[in-house]
Amino acid sequence: MQVKKLTSASITRAIACAAVLAYFLAPALADEVKAGDLVITQAWSRATPGGAKVGGGYLTIQNKGSAADRLIGGSADVADKVQVHEMATTNGVMTMRPLGLSIEPGKTVKLAPGGYHLMLLDLKSPLKQGDKVPVTLEFEKAGKVKLSLDVQGVGAKGPAGVRPIGALIARSNS
Numbered sequence: 198m199q200v201k202k203l204t205s206a207s208i209t210r211a212i213a214c215a216a217v218l219a220y221f222l223a224p225a226l227a228d229e230v231k232a233g234d235l236v237i238t239q240a241w242s243r244a245t246p247g248g249a250k251v252g253g254g255y256l257t258i259q260n261k262g263s264a265a266d267r268l269i270g271g272s273a274d275v276a277d278k279v280q281v282h283e284m285a286t287t288n289g290v291m292t293m294r295p296l297g298l299s300i301e302p303g304k305t306v307k308l309a310p311g312g313y314h315l316m317l318l319d320l321k322s323p324l325k326q327g328d329k330v331p332v333t334l335e336f337e338k339a340g341k342v343k344l345s346l347d348v349q350g351v352g353a354k355g356p357a358g359v360r361p362i363g364a365l366i367a368r369s370n371s
C-alpha cells in the first residue's frame with residue numbers, strides 16, 4: 198500500500214476548504230429537523246408581494262439511511278394546499294408540475310428557486326419577511342414532519358446567512 202505524504206501546501210488547501218465548507222454549512226446546523234433517517238435543513242420561503250395567492254417553500258433533505266424515501270406532499274395552516282413541484286423550462290416556456298420527490302439513500306436533495314419546491318396554494322394571508330411559517334411535510338416512510346419556513350425578503354435567493362453559491366459562480370464567470 199502506498200502512503201501519500203501530505204505536503205504543507207495541500208494541508209493549507211484542506212484547511213481553506215474546511216473553512217469555506219463551515220461557512221456554508223454553519224447556518225444549517227442550527228435549524229435541523231430529523232425524521233427517521235432524514236435530516237432536513239434550511240427550510241425557508243420568500244415574502245409574497247401584494248395579493249399573491251401562492252408562495253414557495255425551499256429546503257434541503259438529506260437521506261442518511263439505506264432505503265429511499267419519497268416526499269409526497271404536505272399541509273400548512275396558512276395555505277389551502279401544499280404540493281411538491283418541479284419547475285422546468287420547455288421550449289422557453291416555464292412550467293411547474295406536481296410530483297412525488299424521491300430521496301435516494303445517501304443523497305441530498307435540495308428544493309430551491311428554479312427547481313424543486315414546495316408550493317403553498319391559496320394562501321390565506323401573505324407571507325411576511327421574518328415570519329416563521331409552520332408546515333407539515335409528508336413522506337412515504339418517515340411520515341409527517343413538522344418544520345417552519347423562515348421567510349426571507351421578496352427577492353431572496355437563499356436562506357438567511359448563506360450566500361447563494363450560484364451567484365458566486367455567476368460572478369466569477371463574468
Ligand SMILES: [Cu+2]
Pocket residue numbers: 282283293314315316
Ligand atoms: Cu410550483
